[in-house]
Amino acid sequence: MTGRYSEHDHEHYERPRRRTRPRTKDRPTYDDAVDGVVVTVDRGRFTLLVDGHRVMAMKSRPLGRKGVVVGDRVRVVGDTSGDDGSLARIVEVVPRTTTLRRTADDDDPVERVIVSNADQLVVVTALADPEPRPRLIDRALVAAYDAGMAPLLCLTKADLADPETLLSTYRSLGVPWVVTQLKGEGAGDLTEVRERLRGRTSVLVGHSGVGKSTLVNALVPDAGREVGIVNSVTGRGRHTSTSAYLLELPGRDGWIIDTPGIRSFGLAHVQPENLIEAFPDLEEMTEDCPRGCTHGSEEPECGLDEAVASGEADPDRVESFRRLLAAREGASDW
Ligand SMILES: Nc1nc2c(ncn2[C@@H]2O[C@H](COP(=O)(O)OP(=O)(O)OP(=O)(O)O)[C@@H](O)[C@H]2O)c(=O)[nH]1
Numbered sequence: 125m126t127g128r129y130s131e132h133d134h135e136h137y138e139r140p141r142r143r144t145r146p147r148t149k150d151r152p153t154y155d156d157a158v159d160g161v162v163v164t165v166d167r168g169r170f171t172l173l174v175d176g177h178r179v180m181a182m183k184s185r186p187l188g189r190k191g192v193v194v195g196d197r198v199r200v201v202g203d204t205s206g207d208d209g210s211l212a213r214i215v216e217v218v219p220r221t222t223t224l225r226r227t228a229d230d231d232d233p234v235e236r237v238i239v240s241n242a243d244q245l246v247v248v249t250a251l252a253d254p255e256p257r258p259r260l261i262d263r264a265l266v267a268a269y270d271a272g273m274a275p276l277l278c279l280t281k282a283d284l285a286d287p288e289t290l291l292s293t294y295r296s297l298g299v300p301w302v303v304t305q306l307k308g309e310g311a312g313d314l315t316e317v318r319e320r321l322r323g324r325t326s327v328l329v330g331h332s333g334v335g336k337s338t339l340v341n342a343l344v345p346d347a348g349r350e351v352g353i354v355n356s357v358t359g360r361g362r363h364t365s366t367s368a369y370l371l372e373l374p375g376r377d378g379w380i381i382d383t384p385g386i387r388s389f390g391l392a393h394v395q396p397e398n399l400i401e402a403f404p405d406l407e408e409m410t411e412d413c414p415r416g417c418t419h420g421s422e423e424p425e426c427g428l429d430e431a432v433a434s435g436e437a438d439p440d441r442v443e444s445f446r447r448l449l450a451a452r453e454g455a456s457d458w
């Protein structure tokens with residue numbers, strides 16, 4: 125098989141998952157392999173879920189330098205008993221349906237958060253402590269649209285501040301949202317969140333200290349995710365979670381991936397032309413745009429301007445789209 129897997133081949137992930145695995149003479153087949161899913165990665169060792177139990181595994185040689193990330197569906201051989209000291213081997217990674225990437229920044233010592241096969245990106249933002257930063261929300265939304273993942277805005281710590289100001293910024297984009305409160309009086313109702321997570325694989329992303337792990341613990345009773353405090357002077361979290369972790373929701377009702385808080389989200393890999401595709405109603409109005417039009421506010425003859433002028437497009441929506449487009453550029457700090 126010549127189709128060498130590339131982390132940066134975006135097209136690759138758009139293809140529907142194949143039911144039958146490709147096989148050729150040059151490639152060993154693993155008829156005795158079993159299916160697993162990657163739960164977490166720690167120093168080259170993978171924790172998998174195989175048939176409902178935990179199995180430690182390493183990558184096998186045929187995979188070469190191909191990355192294996194949390195969320196990957198894999199084929200495994202060897203000792204899959206999960207007994208103490210046992211180690212299985214991952215021999216194949218099933219083609220990914222989606223991948224969430226961020227471009228590494230030179231000055232960023234934190235691991236790149238990379239997960240696969242998630243279909244919903246939950247942008248977790250505290251309403252206070254730490255303060256919300258709309259620019260980080262915008263950048264995460266761009267990453268979601270680019271990865272072909274449905275975005276969900278999750279505003280936490282509703283006991284500390286009112287969500288209305290923030291929500292008003294996102295209405296015209298049509299991003300679905302939930303508000304949570306896990307402390308103080310009236311805390312704990314997660315009905316709406318559960319509804320949104322049902323049957324999906326959702327990845328939580330956001331700053332350190334916004335309450336991602338707290339939410340995971342509330343949703344998955346035996347999750348046991350460590351939770352940190354937010355420094356009251358700097359308003360920053362402590363980067364308590366250090367690696368991505370996949371958990372199944374109770375009742376086999378979907379999957380959730382907790383991730384470490386991130387400081388920046390490099391979007392250098394995102395092509396502007398991919399963003400408009402996430403807004404089919406707007407894309408329709410760009411059919412007569414000059415070749416190479418990015419549909420940004422600086423473009424001289426963009427169809428979006430005509431559509432606003434003729435009343436065909438909602439000016440707020442066009443403006444919000446362009447704000448996202450602009451958020452792609454500049455510093456990647458959240
Ligand atoms: N007031 C209030 N505090 C909350 C709420 N949810 C979480 N917290 C607190 O926020 C702090 C940080 O929570 P974590 O769950 O560790 O945050 P995190 O996003 O997982 O942080 P990292 O793992 O560092 O990325 C803890 O002290 C939580 O108790 C909430 O609804 N209200």
Ligand SMILES: [Mg+2]
Pocket residue numbers: 336337338350351364365382383384385
């Ligand atoms: Mg955490």
Ligand SMILES: [Zn+2]
Pocket residue numbers: 410413414417418419420423425426427428
């Ligand atoms: Zn245009």
